[in-house]
Amino acid sequence: MSTSIAILGAGNIGTAIATGLVSSGTYTAPSITLTRRRIKLLEPFSEKGFNVTTSNKEAIDQSDIIIVAVEPSQIDELLKQISGFLDSGRHTLISVVSGVNIGHMKSIVSPDLPVVRAMPNTAIAIGESMTCICTDNGNAEVLEMATQIFNAVGKTVTIMEEQMTAATALCACGIAFFLRSIRAASQGGTEIGFHAHEALEMAAQTAKGAASLLADKANHPEYEIDRVTTPRGCTISGLNEMEHSGFSSAMIKGILLSAKKAEGLHKADDES
Known part of the structure; x- marks a missing residue:
């Protein structure tokens, strides 16, 4: 792409976006500017060719796409600070901030500015x-x-925008839920005789294989589960024990609670 990108508030998710875009070959490091108050934390990215600065104005001036990746508690202050630097005819604002709707952002910057919410x-x-x-x-x-x-x-x-809170819980928070399930599987593997690093590698690859089966074949999970469960077999015994202990219920409840929490993040920060 010929456009340039500024990522304002380049913490974990901001730098992950930058890294992914360069790794994909879609952008080069010099076409991406990263900002952060504690600029020392961006030194590894400067060494890789990214532009780094503490000045949001400088980043915006040399970019077409502005990605806002700050905490919900910081976004209002940031938008007020940069509103005078944004050009509705040139810039597109992409927010990856949880719980902050487009109408609220436009009320601070400009009603004419193109704004996208994204939840990676x-x-x-x-x-x-x-x-x-x-x-x-x-x-x-x-x-x-x-x-x-x-x-x-x-x-x-x-x-739809009203689904963004749900997307936060299922996709953004969800990656932690699946990582925790892999960790639990690896702990089980260690208990039955594998070294910790072996068990983690086995669990991670098994989880990757399960996800790939669903992505590639587009089958329902229960279809693939049925293919590996046999009458009186060890798989169904293990599955039933997990369900008796609340495995699926715990995952569902966790997602619901994360969605509820995400919905109130910006409001809670405003009140604090």
């Missing part, structure tokens, strides 16, 4: 993110631009 996860760094995006007016050109960016670092789906 940290797997974006290796090109495997599940990213949900939306705009407030269905602008096809803006959606296409955002889709191209995030398709380069995983898969993208366009959703």
Whole structure:
């Protein structure tokens, strides 16, 4: 792409986006500017060729796409600070901030500025993110631009804005839930006789294989489960024991609670 990108608030998710875009070959490091108050934390990225600065104005002046990746508690202050630097005819604002709607952002910057909300996860760094995006007016050109960016670092789906909180819980928080399940599987593996590093490698690859089966074949999980369960077999015994202990219920409850928490993040920060 010929456009340049500024990532304001380049913490974990911001730097993951930058890393993924460069690794995909879609962007070069010099075409991406990263900002952060504690600029020393960006030194490894400067060494890789990224532009780094503490000046949001400088980053915006040399970029076309502005990705906001700060904490919910910081976004209002940031938007007020940069509103005078944004050009509605040139810039597109992409927010990856949880719980902050487009209408609120436009009320601070400009009602004419193209704004996209995106919810990726940290797997974006290796090109495997599940990213949900939306705009407030269905602008096809803006959606296409955002889709191209995030398709380069995983898969993208366009959703309605009212679904963004759910996307936060399922996709952004969800990666931690699946990582925890892999960790639990590896601990089980250690208990039955494997060294910890062996068990973790086995569990991670097994989880990757399970996810790939669903992604490639588009079958329902229960279909693939039925293929590896036999009458009185060890798989069904293990599955039933997990269900008796609340495995599925715990996952569902965790997702519901994360969604509830995500919905109130920006409001809670405003009140604090």
